Amino acid sequence: MSEFRPQSDFLQTLMARGYVHQCSDFASLDALAAKGKAVAYVGYDCTAPSLHVGHLISIMMLSWLQRTGNTPIALMGGGTTRVGDPSGKDETRKILTIEQIDANKAEIRKTFAKFLDFGPGKAVMTDNAEWLAPLNYIEFLRDVGRHFSVNRMLSMDSVKLRLERENELSFIEFNYMLLQSYDFVELSRRYGCNLQMGGSDQWGNIVNGIDLGRRMGTPQLHALTCPLLTTASGAKMGKTAAGAVWLDAGMLSAYDYWQFWRNTEDADVGRFLRLFTFLPLDEIARLEALAGAEINEAKKVLATEATALMHGREAAEAAAETARTTFEAGGTAADLPGIDIPEAELKAGLGVLNAFVRAGLVASNGEARRQVQSGGLRVNDVVVTDIGQMLTLADATQAGAIKLSFGKKKHVLVRPA
RNA sequence: GGGGGAAUGUCCCGAGCGGCAAAGGGGGCGGACUGUAAAUCCGCUGGCUAAGCCUUCGUAGGUUCGAGUCCUACUUCCCCCA
Numbered sequence: 001m002s003e004f005r006p007q008s009d010f011l012q013t014l015m016a017r018g019y020v021h022q023c024s025d026f027a028s029l030d031a032l033a034a035k036g037k038a039v040a041y042v043g044y045d046c047t048a049p050s051l052h053v054g055h056l057i058s059i060m061m062l063s064w065l066q067r068t069g070n071t072p073i074a075l076m077g078g079g080t081t082r083v084g085d086p087s088g089k090d091e092t093r094k095i096l097t098i099e100q101i102d103a104n105k106a107e108i109r110k111t112f113a114k115f116l117d118f119g120p121g122k123a124v125m126t127d128n129a130e131w132l133a134p135l136n137y138i139e140f141l142r143d144v145g146r147h148f149s150v151n152r153m154l155s156m157d158s159v160k161l162r163l164e165r166e167n168e169l170s171f172i173e174f175n176y177m178l179l180q181s182y183d184f185v186e187l188s189r190r191y192g193c194n195l196q197m198g199g200s201d202q203w204g205n206i207v208n209g210i211d212l213g214r215r216m217g218t219p220q221l222h223a224l225t226c227p228l229l230t231t232a233s234g235a236k237m238g239k240t241a242a243g244a245v246w247l248d249a250g251m252l253s254a255y256d257y258w259q260f261w262r263n264t265e266d267a268d269v270g271r272f273l274r275l276f277t278f279l280p281l282d283e284i285a286r287l288e289a290l291a292g293a294e295i296n297e298a299k300k301v302l303a304t305e306a307t308a309l310m311h312g313r314e315a316a317e318a319a320a321e322t323a324r325t326t327f328e329a330g331g332t333a334a335d336l337p338g339i340d341i342p343e344a345e346l347k348a349g350l351g352v353l354n355a356f357v358r359a360g361l362v363a364s365n366g367e368a369r370r371q372v373q374s375g376g377l378r379v380n381d382v383v384v385t386d387i388g389q390m391l392t393l394a395d396a397t398q399a400g401a402i403k404l405s406f407g408k409k410k411h412v413l414v415r416p417a
Numbered sequence: 418g419g420g421g422g423a424a425u426g427u428c429c430c431g432a433g434c435g436g437c438a439a440a441g442g443g444g445g446c447g448g449a450c451u452g453u454a455a456a457u458c459c460g461c462u463g464g465c466u467a468a469g470c471c472u473u474c475g476u477a478g479g480u481u482c483g484a485g486u487c488c489u490a491c492u493u494c495c496c497c498c499a
Contacts, residue, residue: 259453266454293452327453367446370461376447407446409453 008033009068014224016281017274019061021200024210024223032194032222033070040065040195040224041073041187043128043180046081046104050248051111053260057226057275061197063115066123067278073124073193074112076105079132080179111247114310124191131186132179144182147215148208153177156204177205184209188218195222229275247310253337254311258319259409261303269298277305326411332403340417349390352379355414361406371406378405 004026006012010033014020023029032038042058044051051059062072081101109125116123156177184206187193196206206223213221245260246252252260264272270288273279279301287298300320307316318335325333339359341350353368356377362368369387371377377384380395380403393416395402401413 263453266452269454293454295454296452299452299454323453362446364464366464366467367462369467371447374447374460376461407448 004030006030006033008038010034010038010065010070013064013068014061017064018271019057019064019226019275021225021227022203022223023225024207025220028220029195029222029224033065033068036069038065038070038195039073039191039193040070040197041075041184041193042197043075043077043080043183044108045077046101046108048246049104049107050246050251051108052247053245054229056247057229058197058199059112059115060275061224061226062123063278066116071123071191072116073126073187073191074116075183075187076108076125076127076129078102078105078127078129080128080176080183082129107248107250111310126187126191128179128183128186132182140178140182143216144178144185144212147212148178148181156208177208180205181209181212184221185213185216185218188213188221192219193221194219195224197224197226199228200225201228249311249315254307254315255319255322255335255337257310258303258307258316258323261306262299262323263409264299264302266295269295269302273298273302273305277302277309279305332397332399332401332411332413334399334413336403336411336413338401338413338415340415343393343416346391346393346396346416349392352377352384352389352391353387355391355402356404356406359404359412359414361404361410361412376407379403381405 004015006015006026008030011020011026011030029038040062042062044055062074065072078101081104082098105127112118112123112125118125153174184193184196196202196209198206203223203225206225210221210223213219245257247257249257261272261276270284273284273287274281277284287301290298303323304316304320307319311319322333322335326336341355341358353365353372356362356368356371357365361377362371368377372384372387375383375385379389379391380397391402391414396416397403401415403411403413405411
């Protein structure tokens with residue numbers, strides 16, 4: 001891969017920015033992309049009502065594909081989600097109902113509109129339920145199933161892992177790779193799709209699709225995978241204490257999203273800027289070179305740029321400003337997350353522990369007590385030392401709210417209502 | 418069909434002579450140090466109207482003053498034999 005010198009803007013960009021892990025045929029794909037003839041798809045499960053940061057890298061790849069004059073296809077796994085991809089999973093997936101899948105799908109679609117132009121002749125969005133749901137079992141076995149060797153399927157990593165660990169692998173999951181392979185062929189026929197991209201864990205499934213295409217007479221298909229992202233200290237990307245880092249604003253606010261990027265480890269800043277922003281490489285090189293505390297500037301740029309892509313420039317600037325007043329000026333930004341508490345309740349006095357629970361900062365009264373002991377709770381920036389402390393209207397600052405803080409980073413405003 | 422094992426704190430792994438809110442990790446959270454970073458160190462990591470009470474060890478019963486621990490049945494998984 002290192003010796004290959006791509007001619008196409010598409011591959012040049014992807015390689016320079018660190019998106020490329022493996023490719024089935026660099027030269028052939030490069031030729032297609034140089035002519036603007038690359039049509040690539042990435043498939044997305046509909047297992048949750050929002051995609052998370054882990055999906056972002058492949059969305060960026062689709063976007064670069066479009067920016068370099070080629071055609072991206074976002075494939076909703078409306079059909080395959082009914083089956084469940086066993087790759088990288090220790091356990092059988094929960095089977096979702098069709099209603100849940102459809103609801104998730106509708107939410108996920110919205111995300112793509114922010115990264116891709118779906119205008120006429122531009123990007124395509126489709127759903128594999130369209131062709132998978134009406135499949136006839138016997139026909140499918142005859143047309144597709146006969147091209148698959150069980151011997152080979154058993155040697156695939158996704159299957160082998162489960163067998164070695166003696167974990168259950170149900171037949172329905174075993175069929176997943178047939179369906180994904182068939183998707184590739186179907187997309188080739190319908191849209192002239194000739195490339196499938198995905199995380200490196202998808203390599204096996206993608207290559208199977210290429211083989212199936214050859215046997216079923218499609219033009220040559222290609223595979224391009226990106227590295228699976230971990231942070232420099234080895235943690236999985238996009239998982240935090242609170243769970244996944246969701247892309248959808250309804251699941252995770254723009255402010256929290258900005259904070260996620262702001263808290264990037266030093267060692268990851270350059271890599272993330274290349275992968276998750278569209279900033280030019282020389283600009284990134286300059287930011288990445290910042291040393292010591294200066295690197296924080298680079299993190300702010302990363303946070304604002306990444307947030308702008310997902311939530312819009314305005315929301316990103318607002319998040320940056322909120323963070324600035326909160327962290328750097330030591331003030332209280334008015335648009336921190338907040339909750340309303342009836343004025344009458346505050347008049348009567350609200351216990352601090354209860355207030356933190358209501359604000360969603362801690363899970364229970366007990367946790368609040370423990371946090372008081374380790375000095376983790378603050379009211380209007382004053383450390384709480386007495387678990388019996390009562391909050392009243394008199395605690396509201398001139399801004400008219402009481403600021404509750406959990407740790408150094410999480411703040412909620414309590415507003416009398 | 419026969420024989421043998423296993424299921425533990427609803428994040429994961431995992432110890433547990435009949436006195437157990439249950440060892441130890443990992444992960445996570447808070448604190449200190451910093452730069453909203455990493456590394457390091459300290460603390461926390463069932464619930465409550467909190468020196469007390471309540472709910473937890475696959476499910477349902479039983480023995481016992483007392484059961485994660487013993488007995489019975491059931492469920493699920495694994496291994497060996499057919």
